[in-house]
Amino acid sequence: MKNKITQFLGFSLMTASVVITLIFLISIIYLIASKGLPVISWEFLTSVPRKGMTAGGVAPAIIGTFYLTVGAIIFALPLGLACAVYLNEYNSKGFAVNIIRMSINNLAGVPSVVFGLFGLAVFVKFFGFGISVLSGSLTLGILILPAVISASQEALMAVPYSIREASFALGATQWQTIRKAVIPSAIPGIMTGVILSIGRAAGETAPILFTAAAFYKRGYPDSIFSEVMALPYHIYALMTEGTKPDQQTVIAYGCALILLVIVLMISSIAIFLRNKYGSSYVN
Amino acid sequence: MKKMITTVLALMICAGNILAAKIVMEGSTTVLPIAQRAAEEYMDANSSSDITVRGGGSGVGINSLISGTCDIANSSREIKDNELQAAASKKVAPKAFVVAMDGIAVIVNKNNSVSGLSRKQVADIYTGKVTNWQQVGGKNERIVVVSRDSASGTFESFGELALNKQKVVSGALMQASNQAIATTISTTPGAIGYVGLGYVTSSVKSVAIDGVEATVETVLKSRYAYSRPLYMYTNGEPKGETKNFIDFILSEDGQTIVTEEGFVALK
Numbered sequence: 001m002k003n004k005i006t007q008f009l010g011f012s013l014m015t016a017s018v019v020i021t022l023i024f025l026i027s028i029i030y031l032i033a034s035k036g037l038p039v040i041s042w043e044f045l046t047s048v049p050r051k052g053m054t055a056g057g058v059a060p061a062i063i064g065t066f067y068l069t070v071g072a073i074i075f076a077l078p079l080g081l082a083c084a085v086y087l088n089e090y091n092s093k094g095f096a097v098n099i100i101r102m103s104i105n106n107l108a109g110v111p112s113v114v115f116g117l118f119g120l121a122v123f124v125k126f127f128g129f130g131i132s133v134l135s136g137s138l139t140l141g142i143l144i145l146p147a148v149i150s151a152s153q154e155a156l157m158a159v160p161y162s163i164r165e166a167s168f169a170l171g172a173t174q175w176q177t178i179r180k181a182v183i184p185s186a187i188p189g190i191m192t193g194v195i196l197s198i199g200r201a202a203g204e205t206a207p208i209l210f211t212a213a214a215f216y217k218r219g220y221p222d223s224i225f226s227e228v229m230a231l232p233y234h235i236y237a238l239m240t241e242g243t244k245p246d247q248q249t250v251i252a253y254g255c256a257l258i259l260l261v262i263v264l265m266i267s268s269i270a271i272f273l274r275n276k277y278g279s280s281y282v283n
Numbered sequence: 284m285k286k287m288i289t290t291v292l293a294l295m296i297c298a299g300n301i302l303a304a305k306i307v308m309e310g311s312t313t314v315l316p317i318a319q320r321a322a323e324e325y326m327d328a329n330s331s332s333d334i335t336v337r338g339g340g341s342g343v344g345i346n347s348l349i350s351g352t353c354d355i356a357n358s359s360r361e362i363k364d365n366e367l368q369a370a371a372s373k374k375v376a377p378k379a380f381v382v383a384m385d386g387i388a389v390i391v392n393k394n395n396s397v398s399g400l401s402r403k404q405v406a407d408i409y410t411g412k413v414t415n416w417q418q419v420g421g422k423n424e425r426i427v428v429v430s431r432d433s434a435s436g437t438f439e440s441f442g443e444l445a446l447n448k449q450k451v452v453s454g455a456l457m458q459a460s461n462q463a464i465a466t467t468i469s470t471t472p473g474a475i476g477y478v479g480l481g482y483v484t485s486s487v488k489s490v491a492i493d494g495v496e497a498t499v500e501t502v503l504k505s506r507y508a509y510s511r512p513l514y515m516y517t518n519g520e521p522k523g524e525t526k527n528f529i530d531f532i533l534s535e536d537g538q539t540i541v542t543e544e545g546f547v548a549l550k
Contacts, residue, residue, distance in 0.1 A: 126550055
């Protein structure tokens with residue numbers, strides 16, 4: 001009897017936790033959707049800001065966020081994957097490797113504004129890329145690098161050793177084994193890491209504040225050295241620097257909604273890829 | 284896939300060399316609404332031009348002008364001597380254009396019963412000598428002092444115009460933008476803050492200084508105590524697109540924007 005009560009209490013607590021979490025999630029989505037939906041229209045998505053940012057659309061910010069996010073993935077994915085392969089397949093023990101692991105874990109805990117300042121000092125000033133898509137993408141890339149590395153490492157670790165042994169037994173070299181046997185099996189896990197990173201890269205404000213974002217720009221970026229408007233920064237700018245809060249707050253909520261939808265869209269592409277590769281390779 | 288990425292990157296880099304008539308403006312968040320609207324209308328009329336507007340604060344803008352990363356520095360204060368020296372050492376000769384006039388309005392929460400303060404009372408509040416609204420004729424409530432951060436030109440101007448260069452009390456809340464101050468004031472009962480005239484909305488209450496309300500008229504006639512010019516700085520005599528843009532802001536159409544954004548036009 002006593003055990004049953006304990007079990008009942010335990011289950012109730014867990015159910016309550018799930019319900020509370022869901023309530024938060026649903027209320028956030030409801031709040032943003034209810035305040036943002038009224039301004040969303042085809043024109044809002046495709047035109048530039050008008051009348052001192054109180055009318056028109058946010059197309060440059062959408063495009064900018066897209067560029068920055070894709071840029072960050074282009075930099076972080078190959079680098080992160082190579083790093084994970086090295087740490088997991090070639091050199092998984094030893095003092096130096098432990099130091100590297102520790103550094104990566106620490107990097108994951110660095111506040112995003114610190115990455116912003118780093119990007120400003122290194123990419124914008126030292127390398128002279130200026131305030132640009134390139135600087136912003138590199139900064140965001142470094143920001144998501146730890147997540148990509150640890151997800152890739154977990155995925156590589158989960159690949160059964162027998163797959164490697166089978167490949168070696170067929171006479172494959174270590175590189176061939178990694179490329180043709182290990183990585184394809186690990187792709188679902190790597191994709192999960194990328195999915196989580198995309199959300200973070202698209203939504204961060206601090207790292208692009210000093211490295212990529214412009215308060216206002218009409219045209220679309222014509223090169224990787226152009227500045228861009230970006231959705232998270234646009235929300236920040238409208239809420240802090242706008243002179244007409246009545247009209248601009250609504251636009252900010254509209255941007256928040258678009259940002260949510262973009263993250264969901266990119267994520268679903270990654271999920272689709274994960275499922276496709278997942279079904280054909282994993283044993 | 285790899286080839287595609289390389290090609291895309293190469294294309295992007297090549298495209299960087301083809302530049303349109305580009306102007307980068309950076310600096311004061313007070314001047315931001317004017318700069319943004321002007322950029323918008325200028326680009327409407329000249330489709331080939333490409334104008335970027337960034338905030339950051341007057342100090343940041345002037346710094347960028349000196350280091351060559353912007354063409355026009357927006358500033359809500361005059362350039363300082365040490366900035367002029369820094370500019371001279373980099374062979375930059377900042378040239379000032381007064382583009383509008385602005386009054387720094389002192390604002391309080393809507394529910395505050397105080398509707399006027401003397402210049403001395405404002406200085407006393409901001410230097411911490413007066414800490415309760417009762418001391419300046421209000422109800423018994425602690426005064427929450429809200430100020431701009433030190434990168435702000437409004438902060439500098441206010442320090443000169445209202446505080447005679449005395450330091451703001453150390454317990455003051457420092458906010459990074461005019462809008463942030465307005466939001467804090469509208470949600471904090473005992474708060475007092477200062478913003479550019481364009482940021483006074485119906486959600487806060489502007490107090491009269493020495494009996495004079497901050498309005499377009501009192502600022503233009505210099506009757507309001509905290510009036511100041513707003514500047515755009517260029518490197519030397521502006522040329523080409525930058526000159527056209529400055530000319531546009533000073534034109535009748537440009538000054539209409541100034542008025543529409545809640546600032547004081549020059550004429």
